Amino acid sequence: MTSDFARMLRGASLRVTGPRVAVLRAVHDHPHADTDSIIGAVREDLGVVSHQAVYDVLRALTDAGLVRRIQPAGSVARYEVRVGDNHHHIVCRSCGAISDVDCAVGHTPCLTAADDSGYEIDEAEVIYWGQCPQCAAAASAAPGGDRSHAALGTGRAAQPWIQRSQGQEQSAIRTRQRDSEEDRRV
Ligand SMILES: [Zn+2]
Ligand SMILES: [Zn+2]
Secondary structure, three states, X not given: OHXXXXXXXXXXXXXXXXXXXXXXXXXXXXXXXXXXXXXXXXXXXHOOOOHHHHHHHHHHHHHOOOOEEEOOOOOOOEEEOOOOOOOEEEEEOOOOOEEEEOOOOOXXXXXXXXXXXXXXXXXXXOXXXXXXXXXXXXXXXXXXXXXXXXXXXXXXXXXXXXXXXXXXXXXXXXXXXXXXXXXXXX
16 A cells, blocks of 8 residues: 555655655545544654644645645535545535535536636536434434424424525534634644
8 A cells, every 4th residue: 555655646746755655545544534633643653743744745745636625614624535536525514524425427527507607617616515324313313303393393484494594504604613613722
């Protein structure tokens, strides 16, 4: 495996170094990991490595196209080695889990804009939001059930759907704030 990573580095005209191989391996083994998880995995591999060294390697690998950086709203940056296929992501609103979703149709950019305004489009970045199976199961198992169902149960106006979608929008914003507080604590 190390030789595969070394070959990837050479193929991108990057010098093969221990930290670069360790970061590539960490991103390969932990798809969509954030920087802290990658630092943890690299340290298990190499022992002492500074945050800055890992940041620098991640930037070099991203610039060279060996690693793709994604950052869903409200999330810290995540990294993956699945590059070049323009796949999309589905993100859990509750726990932040991320899964890959293949292109909607065919190759990059895989989505045709209704009106391209004259731009030459080369990428479509799509994020599907929802609840992962674990969070959905936990919500329906919890006493009182899932809050959005409880809200619907009040059955007041004929617009519960509109109110509900606004509520989801707000909960997404709250999640985003919570995440940035966590960032600051780190
Ligand atoms: Zn979840
Ligand atoms: Zn992915």
